[in-house]
Each structure stands twice: as C-alpha cells, then as structure tokens.
Amino acid sequence: MKQLYIVGIGPGGQQDMTTRAKQAISQAELLCGYPVYVDLVRELAPDTPVLTTPMRQETERCRAALRAAAEGTTTALVCSGDAGVYGMAGLVLQLAEEYPPVEIQVVAGVTAALSGAAVLGAPLTHDFAVISLSDLLTPWEKIERRLAAAAQADFVISIYNPASRRRADHLHKACEILLRYRAPSTPCGFVRNISREGQQSCILTLSELADAPLDMFCTAFVGNSETKVLAGRLVTPRGYKL
Amino acid sequence: MKQLYIVGIGPGGQQDMTTRAKQAISQAELLCGYPVYVDLVRELAPDTPVLTTPMRQETERCRAALRAAAEGTTTALVCSGDAGVYGMAGLVLQLAEEYPPVEIQVVAGVTAALSGAAVLGAPLTHDFAVISLSDLLTPWEKIERRLAAAAQADFVISIYNPASRRRADHLHKACEILLRYRAPSTPCGFVRNISREGQQSCILTLSELADAPLDMFCTAFVGNSETKVLAGRLVTPRGYKL
Numbered sequence: 186m187k188q189l190y191i192v193g194i195g196p197g198g199q200q201d202m203t204t205r206a207k208q209a210i211s212q213a214e215l216l217c218g219y220p221v222y223v224d225l226v227r228e229l230a231p232d233t234p235v236l237t238t239p240m241r242q243e244t245e246r247c248r249a250a251l252r253a254a255a256e257g258t259t260t261a262l263v264c265s266g267d268a269g270v271y272g273m274a275g276l277v278l279q280l281a282e283e284y285p286p287v288e289i290q291v292v293a294g295v296t297a298a299l300s301g302a303a304v305l306g307a308p309l310t311h312d313f314a315v316i317s318l319s320d321l322l323t324p325w326e327k328i329e330r331r332l333a334a335a336a337q338a339d340f341v342i343s344i345y346n347p348a349s350r351r352r353a354d355h356l357h358k359a360c361e362i363l364l365r366y367r368a369p370s371t372p373c374g375f376v377r378n379i380s381r382e383g384q385q386s387c388i389l390t391l392s393e394l395a396d397a398p399l400d401m402f403c404t405a406f407v408g409n410s411e412t413k414v415l416a417g418r419l420v421t422p423r424g425y426k427l
Numbered sequence: 428m429k430q431l432y433i434v435g436i437g438p439g440g441q442q443d444m445t446t447r448a449k450q451a452i453s454q455a456e457l458l459c460g461y462p463v464y465v466d467l468v469r470e471l472a473p474d475t476p477v478l479t480t481p482m483r484q485e486t487e488r489c490r491a492a493l494r495a496a497a498e499g500t501t502t503a504l505v506c507s508g509d510a511g512v513y514g515m516a517g518l519v520l521q522l523a524e525e526y527p528p529v530e531i532q533v534v535a536g537v538t539a540a541l542s543g544a545a546v547l548g549a550p551l552t553h554d555f556a557v558i559s560l561s562d563l564l565t566p567w568e569k570i571e572r573r574l575a576a577a578a579q580a581d582f583v584i585s586i587y588n589p590a591s592r593r594r595a596d597h598l599h600k601a602c603e604i605l606l607r608y609r610a611p612s613t614p615c616g617f618v619r620n621i622s623r624e625g626q627q628s629c630i631l632t633l634s635e636l637a638d639a640p641l642d643m644f645c646t647a648f649v650g651n652s653e654t655k656v657l658a659g660r661l662v663t664p665r666g667y668k669l
Contacts, residue, residue, distance in 0.1 A: 193541075195445065203537060204449075205442040244667050267537075267551075269544045271665065275552030278662045279669060291545040295445060295509075295535045299435070302511045303533040309509075310517030311565070312573050314556040314582060322666030323553070331554050331580045338576030339569070340556060420520045423513065424564030425486050427521060 189254035189287050190261045191277055193268035193294020196380035197225050201300060206292050213261035217250040222263045241321075247277045254287040267296040271317055271345060298343035301376040301404040304386050306418025308374065308406045312340055318355040319346035332359050336366035341412065341421055344405040347375070356405070360395035363407060367391055372412045374419045375405040388419055431496035431529050432503045433519055435510035435536020438622035439467050443542060448534050455503035459492040464505045483563075489519045496529040509538040513559055513587060540585035543618040543646040546628050548660025550616065550648045554582055560597040561588040574601050578608035583654065583663055586647040589617070598647070602637035605649060609633055614654045616661045617647040630661055 190209035195201035210216065210229045217223075220237045227235075236253070238246040250262040264272035274291045281289060302309045314335040318328060335342050342363070347356045363371075369392035376386040377400070389397060391407060399405060412421045432451035437443035452458065452471045459465075462479040469477075478495070480488040492504040506514035516533045523531060544551045556577040560570060577584050584605070589598045605613075611634035619627040619642070631639060633649060641647060654663045 193545075200447040200450075201445050201535070203437065203443050203445055207446075208442075244669065267541050267544075269541065269549045269551045270555075271552065272549075274545070274549035275662050275665055276667050278549050278657055278660050279664055279667075282658060291549060293443070293537045293541040293545040295537060296541060299509050299511065299535040299538060299541075302509075303516070303535040307511045307514075307516035307520050307533060309511045310513065312556070312558045312570075313512075314554070314577070316554045327581070328554075331582060334576040334580030334582075335556070338573045340573060340576075415520055416524060418520050420517050422521055423517055425518050425521075427486065 187257045191268040191274045192292045195295040196300040214258045215260045218263035251284045255285040267294045270296040297404040300379045304376045305374040308419045310421040310423045314340040317345040332362045336363045339409045341409045342407040347399045347405045349401045372408040377403045433510040433516045434534045437537040438542040456500045457502045460505040493526045497527040509536045512538040539646040542621045546618045547616040550661045552663040552665045556582040559587040574604045578605045581651045583651045584649040589641045589647045591643045614650040619645045
C-alpha cells in the first residue's frame with residue numbers, strides 16, 4: 186500500500202527540518218501543500234510533481250492528497266511548523282474514512298512556539314499554552330475564554346495568528362484580557378518570519394504588545410509571573426537553585 | 428568568541444533531529460548533558476570529549492558548559508526534546524551573567540508534545556496546554572490550578588512527567604481534577620519511549636487514564652470536548668467544513 190506523509194517542515198529553512206521530514210519529501214512521488222510551503226522544500230525534490238491549493242482551500246488540499254495516495258502515489262503533504270499543531274494532520278485523518286485505505290504517517294516538526302522561543306531566549310521553560318487568535322474556525326468567545334484561563338493560571342502563552350488585515354485589532358483585544366490578570370510590565374516578545382529571510386524579533390512589555398504592529402507572519406509570547414528579561418533574552422525560570 | 432549551543436535533540440533517534448541540531452553537535456569541541464541524552468547523539472561526534480552530570484545536577488551541568496565555553500571551547504549542551512521546553516536553555520541564560528561573555532545559541536527541537544501527538548494521530552490541532560506533573564520544582568497547588576484552568580477552558584492538554592516512582596499517584600490526582608470539568612469518556616492517549624526502542628502507544632478514556640500504568644518515560648494527552656477517536660487515532664477537529 187502506498188503512503189501519505191503529513192510532514193511538518195518547521196519554520197522554513199532546511200536547517201530546521203528533521204531528517205525524517207526531508208526523507209519523506211525526497212521520496213514522495215507527489216508534493217501537496219500551500220504554495221509558499223511547497224516552495225520552501227522544493228530543493229529537496231526539484232523534479233517531483235506538485236499539487237497546490239490556495240489559502241482557505243485546506244479541505245480540497247487534503248482530499249487531493251488522500252485521492253493521490255489512494256490511487257497508489259506516495260504523497261507528502263507539507264505543513265509549516267508541525268504537521269499537527271493547527272496543521273493538516275487532523276483534517277486528513279477526519280477525511281480519510283471517505284477514501285480507500287491509505288497508510289498515513291504524521292511527521293512532527295518544530296512548531297513556531299518552539300522556533301520562536303529559541304530566537305527570543307527560553308520563555309517556555311515552564312507550563313505553557315498555545316492559543317491562536319484566528320476566529321475563522323473558532324468562535325471569538327472561546328478564544329477569549331482560553332486567554333483568560335491561561336492568564337489566570339499563570340501559563341506562559343504563545344500566540345499564533347496574532348493579527349491579519351481582517352483582524353487588525355485581535356491582538357489588542359487579547360492583550361486587554363490578559364491585562365486583567367497580568368501586570369502591564371509582564372515581559373513579552375514576538376518574532377516575525379522565524380528562521381526565514383527578514384527574521385525580526387522584539388522583546389517588550391505586555392502593555393506595549395497590545396499596540397505593537399504584528400502581522401500574520403508573527404508569533405507572540407507572553408511571560409508568566411516569573412518571566413524575566415536577562416541580557417536581552419526572554420527567560421522563564423523553572424525553580425532550580427542557582 | 429567561542430559558542431555555547433543548547434541543543435534540542437528531539438525524542439531520541441537521529442531521524443527526528445533537525446539539521447541545525449546535528450551540525451551543532453558534530454562541530455562542538457565538548458558535549459555536555461545527561462548521560463542518556465549524550466548517548467543518543469554520540470554517533471554524530473564519536474571522538475568529542477564528553478562531560479555529563481547525573482539527574483538533579485542540572486545546575487552543575489549548565490555551569491560546566493558555560494565555564495567550558497567561556498574558556499574558549501565550542502560546547503554543545505544537549506537536551507531531550509526541545510532545548511527550552513522544561514529544558515536547560517532557561518537555566519543557562521539565568522547563570523550566564525556569572526561567566527565571561529559567551530555567544531549562546533538555542534537550537535529548537537521536536538518536544539514530546541509534538542512527537543507523541545504524531546504517534547497518536549493529531550490531538551493538537553487546536554489550542555493546547557503543556558503541563559508537567561513534576562512537583563520537584565513547582566508547588567503541587569500551582570500544578571492543580573493549571574490543570575483546572577486548562578480543563579475548564581477546553582484546551583487539549585499534553586502532560587509531561589505524568590508519574591515516577593516517587594510520584595506514583597500524581598496522574599490519578601491530576602485526572603480527578605480534569606474529571607470535574609471533562610467527561611469520563613473524553614478521548615485520551617499516551618506514548619511511552621517516543622521514537623525510541625520499545626515505543627508503545629495507547630488510546631483510552633480519561634477515566635481509564637486515571638488508573639493507567641504510566642511512568643516517567645510516558646507523555647499523556649487529554650482531548651478537548653471535540654476530540655475523537657477515528658480509525659484508532661486521536662484527532663481534534665479544527666472546524667473545517669468537510
């Protein structure tokens with residue numbers, strides 16, 4: 186039986202991909218994905234046929250990958266970051282029962298919470314929550330409830346999809362909720378274009394983050410009550426005796 | 428100036444390491460780490476001197492790495508999973524100011540939440556929280572508060588350090604808290620020895636997880652209110668129209 190690999194390619198550069206991800210891509214007979222992500226891995230499989238679908242056509246993308254694999258074509262569906270975290274693995278597994286049996290392998294990758302944290306220092310040394318501010322697929326009330334719960338219980342928070350043109354004020358609204366429970370001086374940070382050309386990072390306070398010019402290429406981090414800025418890095422201690 | 432790399436090696440096998448992590452290890456003049464993790468990467472640098480410290484000597488390990496780097500030895504401090512998530516990056520950055528300046532690079536890796544999720548299917552497709560049940564460095568009350576908050580706000584939860592000989596009942600106590608807010612039938616899973624020899628995985632309900640024989644080599648997953656078991660895999664939908 187031919188295979189369908191759902192591959193997390195990490196933040197972008199080949200440096201940050203796992204060997205397992207590279208092998209799945211170079212052995213595939215078809216590469217599926219969102220055009221930008223396929224381009225990022227094209228070098229690994231320059232002659233492999235490609236099937237891309239635009240943003241918001243995720244279901245069609247997953248169906249095309251399942252159909253190809255079911256027809257006997259070893260297929261790699263590439264996702265930025267991890268294959269699972271807000272990635273396509275869930276959708277493929279949901280749709281799989283409509284297709285003839287295919288062996289599906291999920292290949293984990295370095296998600297933006299990890300790659301962004303490494304750029305900023307070590308904000309995720311303690312319990313953390315990952316929350317997306319995109320309300321395309323999730324009611325905003327649910328997002329607000331999760332932000333409040335995570336802030337109240339003193340989780341470090343990694344924020345995905347902090348803003349887009351259509352949702353320019355989401356980050357501001359999110360920070361207002363966090364500010365009910367966290368000090369305005371709480372150390373925060375964000376990274377734009379992690380591990381790609383034009384990478385930028387910034388450490389700032391929670392009150393500054395509320396009005397910072399983030400876009401859809403950014404991942405943000407909000408410290409817990411113990412997070413500090415040390416020599417320009419965002420660091421959450423874990424309680425070791427120094 | 429010589430470098431100190433804090434390197435996340437992923438779950439274990441070289442297949443799951445990033446190229447950046449492999450390069451940092453093979454270029455280092457000294458490998459530091461917990462003995463088990465150093466062994467996992469020894470093949471990449473068979474002739475490089477090694478400095479290990481036992482469990483609970485994390486501070487000494489980080490100090491040794493900082494001292495070596497400050498003396499001009501390019502050093503790689505290896506961590507299982509990610510370098511930051513419950514890893515050594517935070518501790519090194521805290522201690523760094525006591526040593527002469529060293530260029531510190533944090534190299535992200537695939538943490539157990541991601542590698543374990545890939546084994547089970549796609550439980551982390553939606554907002555999630557990562558919580559360690561180890562109370563060596565964190566008061567148990569704080570852990571309980573975070574479990575309750577994450578359960579109430581319907582996060583998927585990835586549980587690190589679910590049990591050890593000294594803390595045999597921690598997972599049971601944690602599940603009791605989760606059961607206040609989540610149905611006993613909530614789909615859950617755990618993976619033992621992710622990507623290593625003897626890997627085992629299991630999908631079960633939250634009430635079954637409470638009494639399951641997990642140990643310190645396991646990572647557990649608790650679904651949110653929408654998580655399902657589909658064809659033997661743990662899947663959290665994200666809301667796409669099928």
